[in-house]
Amino acid sequence: xxxxxxxxxxxxxxxxxxxxxxxxxxxxxxxxxxxxxxxxxxxxxxxxxxxxxxxxxxxxxxxxxxxxxxxxxxxxxxxxxxxxxxxxxxxxxxxxxxxxxxxxxxxxxxxxxxxxxxxxxxxxxxxxxxxxxxxxxxxxxxxxxxxxxxxxxxxxxxxxxxxxxxxxxxxxxxxxxxxxxxxxxxxxxxxxxxxxxxxxxxxxxxxxxxxxxxxxxxxxxxxxxxxxxxxxxxxxxxxxxxxxxxxxxxxx
Amino acid sequence: xxxxxxxxxxxxxxxxxxxxxxxxxxxxxxxxxxxxxxxxxxxxxxxxxxxxxxxxxxxxxxxxxxxxxxxxxxxxxxxxxxxxxxxxxxxxxxxxxxxxxxxxxxxxxxxxxxxxxxxxxxxxxxxxxxxxxxxxxxxxxxxxxxxxxxxxxxxxxxxxxxxxxxxxxxxxxxxxxxxxxxxxxxxxxxxxxxxxxxxxxxxxxxxxxxxxxxxxxxxxxxxxxxxxxxxxxxxxxxxxxxxxxxxxxxxxxxxxxxx
Numbered sequence: 382x383x384x385x386x387x388x389x390x391x392x393x394x395x396x397x398x399x400x401x402x403x404x405x406x407x408x409x410x411x412x413x414x415x416x417x418x419x420x421x422x423x424x425x426x427x428x429x430x431x432x433x434x435x436x437x438x439x440x441x442x443x444x445x446x447x448x449x450x451x452x453x454x455x456x457x458x459x460x461x462x463x464x465x466x467x468x469x470x471x472x473x474x475x476x477x478x479x480x481x482x483x484x485x486x487x488x489x490x491x492x493x494x495x496x497x498x499x500x501x502x503x504x505x506x507x508x509x510x511x512x513x514x515x516x517x518x519x520x521x522x523x524x525x526x527x528x529x530x531x532x533x534x535x536x537x538x539x540x541x542x543x544x545x546x547x548x549x550x551x552x553x554x555x556x557x558x559x560x561x562x563x564x565x566x567x568x569x570x571x572x573x574x575x576x577x578x579x580x581x582x583x584x585x586x587x588x589x590x591x592x593x594x595x596x597x598x599x600x601x602x603x604x605x606x607x608x609x610x611x612x613x614x615x616x617x618x619x620x621x622x623x624x625x626x627x628x629x630x631x632x633x
Numbered sequence: 634x635x636x637x638x639x640x641x642x643x644x645x646x647x648x649x650x651x652x653x654x655x656x657x658x659x660x661x662x663x664x665x666x667x668x669x670x671x672x673x674x675x676x677x678x679x680x681x682x683x684x685x686x687x688x689x690x691x692x693x694x695x696x697x698x699x700x701x702x703x704x705x706x707x708x709x710x711x712x713x714x715x716x717x718x719x720x721x722x723x724x725x726x727x728x729x730x731x732x733x734x735x736x737x738x739x740x741x742x743x744x745x746x747x748x749x750x751x752x753x754x755x756x757x758x759x760x761x762x763x764x765x766x767x768x769x770x771x772x773x774x775x776x777x778x779x780x781x782x783x784x785x786x787x788x789x790x791x792x793x794x795x796x797x798x799x800x801x802x803x804x805x806x807x808x809x810x811x812x813x814x815x816x817x818x819x820x821x822x823x824x825x826x827x828x829x830x831x832x833x834x835x836x837x838x839x840x841x842x843x844x845x846x847x848x849x850x851x852x853x854x855x856x857x858x859x860x861x862x863x864x865x866x867x868x869x870x871x872x873x874x875x876x877x878x879x880x881x882x883x884x885x886x887x888x889x890x891x892x
Binding site for chain 1: 686687688707708709710712713714715716721722724725726727728731732734735736738739740743744771773774787791
């Protein structure tokens with residue numbers, strides 16, 4: 382599972398960070414909470430309800446920004462607190478359910494089922510071919526959108542597909558890392574990769590290796606310390622990142 | 634239509650947020666010309682380019698680029714574009730070669746690989762802008778002038794017929810500007826490109842271009858820079874109280890010439 386998620390986040394992180402969509406990633410993760418709660422209320426598997434919820438929110442944010450004439454961060458800010466509040470209401474409505482809130486918020490490696498593993502694998506099997514097929518086009522569009530469009534890149538379509546994958550990858554990883562902390566995994570791999578190199582190939586590879594280290598390391602550490610998995614991973618990951626930053630400055 | 638007309642705009646009106654930004658634009662650009670569109674800030678220059686590029690549609694009139702509607706040729710790679718000055722993230726982890734390759738890949742279907750021909754073309758594009766030696770350099774660490782050259786190489790790698798530049802000399806010092814304009818002349822002569830350039834600087838471009846169009850919502854003058862631009866036209870475009878400094882390749886000192 383860690384390997385799958387490292388690959389997914391290592392790749393996804395590059396485009397989210399370079400397209401400056403990190404806050405959107407955090408927003409979608411929080412929105413997922415509403416979706417999970419809705420699923421539990423309606424008796425649907427939380428994965429499907431949160432995926433639909435996240436996708437609808439992402440589309441809604443896009444529309445709000447375009448037609449409501451507000452900026453992205455306002456749109457995201459409004460929607461994600463709304464979704465979290467809805468989630469809290471949905472849970473309150475389902476009075477007889479013992480809901481593992483902490484597990485969804487902070488991750489619970491023991492709660493990972495075969496089905497979760499299957500979902501992660503399917504996501505990877507969809508994401509990797511998509512990315513390799515369109516990598517250069519997405520790179521171009523990330524670097525300079527207007528010129529990419531004039532040169533023949535279908536920017537709107539690719540943007541939408543990337544957004545769908547963002548929602549999918551976040552929802553798939555909520556069980557293991559938790560909602561609060563998934564947003565860290567969207568940002569940290571590439572941030573670390575950029576400390577290592579100015580070549581995008583090395584940035585992505587570095588990001589994948591780094592994510593793998595913090596996931597496995599974080600997992601082992603959380604086992605010994607009996608601490609929540611997601612939190613341990615993110616603390617470890619962020620500490621390594623800051624250390625890397627300090628070392629980079631020292632050896633510049 | 635005259636076969637060597639590459640861009641034609643007839644009675645084009647464009648609005649933006651319910652305000653008319655371009656009014657009754659009539660413009661004909663022929664192949665292998667360097668045309669400069671000058672005007673003050675807010676004149677509608679970028680909107681004009683956006684209309685030629687197919688990003689904006691006029692509510693009246695007709696635009697044809699290479700005899701087609703602008704949106705229809707967007708995917709063709711026939712139009713190279715350099716938007717207004719660099720808003721690139723300096724940290725973006727690409728080198729010069731990576732940047733130039735982008736436009737070639739944009740033309741390919743998915744999983745397309747670079748052919749030997751592609752690689753040859755990329756090399757030629759970098760040679761045309763004299764940036765071959767920099768191909769492994771990180772793009773963000775280049776100077777403004779060098780980045781401009783690389784972006785031109787990227788456009789050239791597509792083998793376009795038209796090159797559209799929006800304020801290309803912003804951020805370039807006088808020496809770099811001079812070198813840049815010579816490069817444009819070379820591209821016109823050796824590659825047969827038609828170059829459409831937007832600028833707010835009438836003095837600097839007039840020695841290099843074949844045609845000037847003075848724009849401020851309308852086109853107030855369109856002709857060769859050597860023709861005396863009527864002072865009424867200049868007033869309508871730039872307003873009163875303007876003095877022009879005229880430079881050409883022979884001038885050793887700046888000469889202030891009242892229009």
